[in-house]
Amino acid sequence: MFSKIRLLIMTAFIIGNVHASWKGAQQAIKQSNSSSRLKNLIIELVEGGYYYSALPMMKEYLTKDTKNLSSEVERAFAKMIQVVGIKQFETLPYRYLVRSRSPSIGYIMAKKLFRERKYAKALTNLKRIPSSHPVYAYARNMEATIYALKGMNRQAFEVFEECENIAVEAGNKSLKLNRDYCIAGKARAKFALKDHSQSDLLYLDISKESRIWPEILFEEAWNSFYQKNYNRTLGKLVSYKAPVFQRFFNPEVDVLNALTYLKLCLYADAKQVSDRFYKSYWNDFKKLNRYLNRTGKRFDRYYDLMVNYEQFGKTLSPLMSTLLQGVQGEVAFEVLKRQLLEANNEFERIRAKSNSAFKNFVVKNLEEAVRSQKMIIGSYIRGKLSSYYSQLYNAFEGMSYIKLEVLAQRKAKLYSFDQKDRKRGDIKYIQRNEKQYFWDFNGEFWADELGDYVFGLKSEC
Template identity: 45%
Template sequence: RSYIWPELLIEEAWNSYYKGDYNRTLGKLVTYKAPVLSYVVNPEINVLKALSYYKLCLYDDMSNIIDDHYKEFDKSKQVIDKMLAKKHSLEWYFKFINSYVDGKKYYDSLTNKLLENVRKDPAFIQLYKSYKDGLREIKSIKKVRNRRLRKILAINLKDSLFLQQKLIGSYVKKVFKLTSAQLEKSFVGLSYLRLEALNARKARLYSGITDTGARGDIKYLKRNSKQYFWSFNGEFWADELGDYVFALRSECQK
């Protein structure tokens, strides 16, 4: 139910990455595949996954992450950029999220994810609740018998509602602009990383080193006496979210 906790996972993953614990980094990041976090949109997740595989010299895995990233986001970014280029009004963005809250879904999956992300934001929830309360208040004002007072109250309330619409619209627009910028940055970063991996593969080829072909094994897992091994078969349990650790062997040759 926490809105903040999903954002902390990426910070914890970076922590593990800088400690050189790439298996724990990948474990933290796989949590985002849990259905309960399907609304989370953060291109940095795939960048960190690819970096971790790169550090483990698992270049095929890294390439798969990069390919999947482009498949998932390339076309959607074009959709978002076209929408932003049209310079819609803030009122338009308000109607955009309002329609989504009322049940409308859009053909682009990333657009729906971003709108769902906004819908779960406590700040949006509070603003939207105030807006809905204002609509109900307008209906109540109609019962005021004093015509002059009723008119003044209605004007003031409508001005307030219009301002709330603009605030909500501004927030929605900001989310889409920020996501577009993050995606652009991720594409650039992953392109550089692919080039680095190509150079590393070429150096390995010239040196005559071959991959062992080994994959995950419990012996590669760092754990203490209070931590137990449990095979992961694609099921996500609430009390395990954020605690996964991979057990991949590094292919790097020292």
């Protein structure tokens, strides 16, 4: 009974604060000084939970006010960032962002500099973020990534390990995904240092339930390939045939599959993979190229493309459907969609308010934030489609090499591609470590088996 009363009191207190903040914002808009008016509007709206309505005002404030942000605005901004994210602010010029001492702004600047490959400046911004700040763990991840890109893999490994430990010590569920990325970073660092055995063990520390595990499985396959453990590479890759991977698209999976058969001198298998790849994707690949060239950077078109696909399942080709499914499965896309939904929910709250000039003013700001969010989503979709196009382009180049190599070997060895019913496979050709065990494949994919398959093929070289 006491807990119910306490909950009612807390709810009433929150509702009271929201109403007070709405009234406070109504008073703030009447102030004559434009800078003070904007500042107080932001503070009051954020206090009331109207984060997206305050978002365009915060952008305007950052570009107009020449002073460093006050502690009140810094607090409001940090609170806003935790809800609306940082994408909306990444488009602002560096000269406006640099005025703020906010760790959140420092992280935004670091991301901008990272994309521009200005790694030294990015590191300077990252190292200013205190360990008590919510973005600290993500900052350490980015710092370690920069070291890895600069070839400083031992230092990268150490920082990735610190990043992992932060999440473990915090026990924060929201940091779990970041922790998995840091474990993957450690495995990649060991791979770069050619310590493939240790890299194997680190990859196995990532749970199959992790959102990043589908992409990690491909990296594990490459790690096995570099150890010349080709049967395990094929076993890793065959997992992608399971229905659970329907939303995962990586054309390099097929390239590595064909390349592995090539290394085992199983030329018929390599040719079959290559032929199937061309048949599946070549025509749709050309359609994708035409679509990207025709649409350019009209981000609203990409947003509409996804909306039409989600509502009606219509796209220009089967490949496009596969790619859009891949975009839907991305954590970043889910976050952007959730933020758009939150903005729409905020609109419903405001619509319930009494009609007034102030309400109309806030609605216009919120509509601007929603338009920006849709453009950000469209930009993200275009970026992913462009990335998929590049992957496909490189994959076709790789497959062309494999087809030529198979042809050369066919001439050299007079290999028969019509050979039927080859009896192949034996447990004696399988290599394993202390975290890998044997069991029989029963003809079906089971979740706990995915990623653990291994072929037993003998090399025909």
